[in-house]
Amino acid sequence: MIPVVGYKGHQIAVLGLGRSGLATARALREGGAIPICWDDNPAARAAAEDEGFAIKELAKQGAFEGITSLIVSPGIPHLYPTPNPVVKAALAAGVAVDNDIGLFFRSFATRDWDKFDTLPKVVAVTGSNGKSTTSALIHHVLEAANRPCQLAGNIGRGVLDIDPAIDGEVVVLELSSYQTDLARSLTPDIAVFTNLSPDHLDRHAGMGGYFAAKRRLFAEGGPDRAVIGIDEDEGLYLANQLSEGLADDRVIRMSVDQKLTGPGWQVFAKKGFLSEYRKGKQVGSIDLRSVKGLPGVHNHQNACAAYAVCRALGLAPRVIEQAFHSFAGLPHRSxxxxxxxxxxxxxxxxxxxxxxxxxxxxxxxxxxxxxxxxxxxxxxxxxxxxxxxxxxxxxxxxxxxxxxxxxxxxxxxxxxxxxxxxxxxxxxxxxxxxxxxxxxxxxxxxxxxxxxxxxxxxxxxxxxxx
The missing domain is CATH 3.90.190.20 (Mur ligase, C-terminal domain)
Known part of the structure; x- marks a missing residue:
């Protein structure tokens, strides 16, 4: 568990008591906060009460008196298609609204890190499609390379359910637009944008709002390195915004539609072959056609993203290639x-x-x-x-x-x-x-x-x- 810091002695409201909501309440209590919980589902409320959490109907008049912050579970729409009444009441009362992702980023680093030889890192993966496979593939490669790592977020464990970091560990987070659009703190070391296609448009009031929710991971977070798929206009725009030009290797551009060359850092896949170029020269390649767990162009894009992240973390191309061949894929995804x-x-x-x-x-x-x-x-x-x-x-x-x-x-x-x-x-x-x-x-x-x-x-x- 990651104890939430900064709220000791404060009453913090938690809206939604599913997997992430209960984990949030536990982490808040572990950090010394006083969780005040609500869910419209009576069974969810009963489960929280069984763990000793206070229950309070947050939509009632005056419910936010004495409340410092409202933590909203990602599955609950807050603004569109219509404002959530509890969230609206919190906004009207001037109560800060956040989610478990924001709490994680403000609480993950601790003073124990001063003793580490290598600081832990957080890799955050977002996009419309492929983020689960990309996240799992990064985690698999790191495990195969004997790097300490954890997988969490929209896949694996909840972000506040993971173990405190150890020396040199990498935490890989899959983050949906539901998780990025409300988090008040977003500070990954490496952030990945796989692609963008229409999805969840009612939740975000159209494609512009949907892209804006994804973009927050990069604009708000300021990652040290960004891996950006540029096969859609939005990705091309995002890569441009984050870099000072093609030679800026803080942005790794990736594609499965075109060969990428130039002075910067690029990873692309064409006809089943992944290529890495830096400063105009090819420095790595993998034949993906025989990688059984990654069939099709869409999985080749996932492979490009995972490869770029692992290279940014210092792994050699052949180590990554070997791990790709032992990746079995994820259930329900090809x-x-x-x-x-x-x-x-x-x-x-x-x-x-x-x-x-x-x-x-x-x-x-x-x-x-x-x-x-x-x-x-x-x-x-x-x-x-x-x-x-x-x-x-x-x-x-x-x-x-x-x-x-x-x-x-x-x-x-x-x-x-x-x-x-x-x-x-x-x-x-x-x-x-x-x-x-x-x-x-x-x-x-x-x-x-x-x-x-x-x-x-x-x-x-x-x-x-x-």
Whole structure:
């Protein structure tokens, strides 16, 4: 646990008592603060009461009297699409609003660090797609290189749940826009921007607000080094803002769309080959085509980001390459779950938006595509250009018929439920084909989470093949 500093003896309100909210309350109490907790869910309130935390309905008039700060769990919208009443009450009362990420960055460093030979570092990874795989891959490479490290944030443990740092340790954080847009302190040593595509637009009132939430990690944080994907206009703009010119190697530019050269520091992947250039000269390369845990261009982008971070941390290219080959990938992200009769079965349930689904479709050949669910804003136009390898689509979800109608030029069968889709795809798949779950939609019309959707797909595939 990371005890929260700076609030000893102060009453701190905690809104939302899920995994991160309870961890925040514990860390506040460990640091001497007095947590005052609230959640609309009675079961969550009961769990907090069982741990001895005070419960107070924060939306009531005068609830913020004597409160120093309000800590909001990342899943709770605070401003858009409509202001949260508790957050609005805190703002009106002049109470500082923060989240667990802000508390982490103000509390992580301690006086014990004065005894360390090598100061700990924090790597923070954000972006629309690939941040989980990138974060896990960085952590995997560091472990393989015998560097002390921890993985936390939107993946692994909550940020305040991790252990206090030891000499030379690296903490790798995956941070979503929900976590970056409210944190009052953001001070990573290395920050990564993978890419940007439409997502969570209601939460951020459009693409501008969404990008602004991501940008805060760099503009507010001032990292010593930034790894920026420049294949979208926003990344190109961000790299320009953070550097004094192409020769400024505090910014490592990365791409999977173009070869990058020039006087600065660049990492790019073309046709399955990762290349690192510094001062106009190639200084490292990796053949990614044989790295089984990183299939497709989207994973090659993740590899570029992880490689750049690990190089910035002082690891040699061959050490990184060796670790890449032992990376098994993450569940629900281009995860090969079975191979039978010459057919490969892939679970990419994490492809909850059209950009992620398009990248998954680009990673495989001869695809029987299981898709559909709770469609997000923006339609399916962005994914249609990536359907060239789709043999047939099997559409699930409550609005499967509407979803299927948008797949112009693709043979599509409305299946509605996962059981029907998997049974038909398995029965019709031919040798050399891939059955791919890449929904291009959220799961909440039928499942509690994308993980449960992916697990159900895997269970059904294995049952069909047994």
């Amino acid at each position: 995860q090969i779950i079975a191979e039978a009769g010459g057919v490969t079965y892939v679970n990419d349930s994490k492809a909850t938006n059209v950009d992620a689904a398009a990248k998954a479709l680009g990673a495989f050949k001869k695809i029987r595509w299981i898709c559909g669910g709770l469609q997000k804003d923006g339609g399916l136009e962005a994914v249609q250009a990536a359907t060239g390898e789709v043999v047939k689509a099997y559409v699930i979800g409550r609005e499967a018929a509407t979803f299927a109608m948008q797949l112009g030029g693709v043979e599509a069968e409305v299946c509605t439920d996962m059981e029907t889709a998997v049974a038909k795809a398995v029965a019709e798949a031919q040798e050399g084909e891939t059955v791919l779950l890449a929904p291009a939609a959220a799961s909440f019309d039928q499942y509690d989470s994308f993980e449960k959707r992916g697990d159900h797909f895997a269970e059904l595939v294995k049952a069909q093949l047994s």
